Amino acid sequence: MALEDELSCPVCTELFRDPVLLSCGHSFCRQCINAHWTSSSSRNCPVCRQVSPQEPVSNLSLRNTCEAFLREKNKKEQKDGEHECLIHGEKIELFCQTDEEAICATCKEHEHRWHKTQKLQQAVRQRRGKLKTALRSAEKSLVSFKKGTARDPKISRYIQFQAQHTERKIRVEFGTLHQFLRKEEESRIAALNEEEKEKRGKMERIIQGGILSLSDRVKELEEGIEDDDVTFLQNYHGIMDRTDYTLPDQELSSETLIDVPKHLGNLKYQVWEKMKDICSYYPVILNPNAAPPDISVSDDLTSVTSCVHQQDEPNPLHLHRNRMVLGSVGYADGVHAWDIEVGDSHHWSLGVCFGLEGKPTTQPLTPENSFWGLRRDGDSYELMTAGMSRLNTSLHPVVVRVKLVYCYEYLQDTMQLKRWRKVSFSDASSDSLIAEFARVPLEKKLFPFVIPEDQAVPLRFVPANVTLTVEQKTSLLERNRVSFLFVCFISFMFILVILLGKSDRQGR
Structure with missing residues (x-):
């Protein structure tokens, strides 16, 4: 420089x-x-x-x-600008296709002697050509995204439709809750006013009775004052004693007042408990995003119906050709059960699957493809397997119960404990088993699915019975009474054995 x-x-x-x-x-x-x-x-x-x-x-x-x-x-x-081989210090002019590595002439004679090689410039031209081809494809995709493909506006419009529809339903649901709370408020205030009226009326009757009694006494005393002198003096002390008369207190107590605890005690909890009648709990909530255009999902996301006409704003996504609707939540472990009201429908399918993400939309619904289901076709029932196993049953349930259970099995040949899942289908009214799948794999969550096939006949998930319980606080002794008694019994037996051992030694 x-x-x-x-x-x-x-x-x-x-x-x-x-x-x-x-x-x-x-x-x-x-x-x-x-x-x-x-x-x-x-x-x-x-x-x-x-x-x-x-x-x-x-x-x-x-x-x-x-x-x-x-x-x-x-x-x-x-x-x-020329690269040299780090081993031999020579100019790199070759490319080893076997090892995908740039090499020099000495490398070819030794380390890469039996490998397929080509000139460096030729390898560069080939790979640059491939990269340019891939780049053109990416550039086309970029242009499509910038301009907006035919489906993108549909998806944006559908998202807007979903948001508006969901907002309307939220307002309707909260309107129902507000109406319930207003009616409950009015009912409880009316009960309070009724008690106030009753208690005030009772007090007025007591006071009126006392006034009448006191008026009679005053009149009697006034008459005593007007007696002649001798009679007045003779009755003086009795007249004075009667002047001490007051209203009777024995009829007044805390019950005379408003029963405030009855109106305010656990008020919010009591209202919440009463809301169970309008706030049903459904173990399965459907996912409308997985519903095809000719399947109608109810506003509360608990029932589906096959319809002739498509929805006003159809789902623009590619969906499974079997027209199924999935539950919104999958189950990984534990015991789960839900009831599906099929009514008088003679054509339906239901069961569980691993979900639809990444699956071909044309694949059959079989256990090999991660689907475990039951299908009714007229008066016959079939397990949804590769061969469609026909079931020999006389049951025609109105409500089908699907139950998912964890199972454990000890394999003696391998000395291992295996875990599986079992999916069963039964008649909910009689709890009679229709069919079941054993050894369902554990690796993924299982999602409920339903396929309505009779038009205008819905498949509806039945709400679960919800019981509110209040935890009772107990003392440590009460919670562990059995354990305490067991320890006492063991201690008593231990002391008894020691005493018997001492008595035996003294006898000898």
């Missing part, structure tokens, strides 16, 4: 271009010194400030030196 600094113009600080020499001995680019003199009032040197009356002359020697320096610099840059 020191040589390059010496070959740089003091004005532009770059390598000399058409250098000229002034009378003072300093050199500059011809364009730089002319520009300096044009902007200055004198023809002085920018370095030493000495005036140069003569025109500057070309510095041929300096120009040749700068050109030679540039040639050497370019050669060095070209050489630096």
